Amino acid sequence: MKCFWAGVIYLFWSVQAALACQLALVLAVDVSGSVDKHEYRIQMDGLAAGLRDGIVVDALLEQEAMVTLIQWTGSSRQRQTIAWSALRVAEDVTRLADRIAADERVWRNYSTAIGEALIAAEQALKSVPHCARKVIDVSGDGISNEGAAPASRRAALSALGVTVNALAIETDEDDLTGWFYENLIHGEGAFVMTANGFEDYPAQIKRKLQRETTRQLSQTD
DSSP: OHHHHHHHHHHHHHHHHHHHOOEEEEEEEEOSTTSOHHHHHHHHHHHHHHHHSHHHHHHHHHTTOEEEEEEEOSTTOEEEEEEEEEOOSHHHHHHHHHHHHHOOOOOOSOOOOHHHHHHHHHHHHTTOTTOSEEEEEEEESSOOOSSSOGGGGHHHHHHHTEEEEEEEEOSSSTTHHHHHHHHTOBSTTOOEEEESSGGGHHHHHHHHHHHHHHHHHHHHO
């Protein structure tokens, strides 16, 4: 009987958490062949530092956010390496940031399938349907060159009420920011930001997270 009631209580609080969630955020990280070991580490450490930023922490907690991380590269190579994390207190955000900083790379030396990354993110978002706002945060250093075209996912993304924002890591690609603007971002308030190389990534991903996480608060204040 105790096990039964424990299960009921767990289910109740799980449902309450889902209903309270105002933001579901997918962090989609590029691990394609153009990203070397050092650049991968810059991305993960930069994301972790961005999540620890005080503005971001406050916004995530205010919205009782759910956050997950997907590593993506070529077709059929996308993995949700960090499961959905419910952020209710500051320690939850710290634990998530620590897990991201320690997250090991699962692929290297493959192509860039951004459309497939969106499909993986869509599937992940279907498991948190009650979150009021759903955002996919894509960062990458190249255009899609394999798999589904990112623009082909727009109808499906609209049906789920998903916004796609992007951080273009400008290296050798000719106007990657413009390509992301035309082909990748989607939904209400969608935007592209630019990192001038990987060394600029930590500063820009922090700014991007601030913009993504505080947008809902500014709308409802």
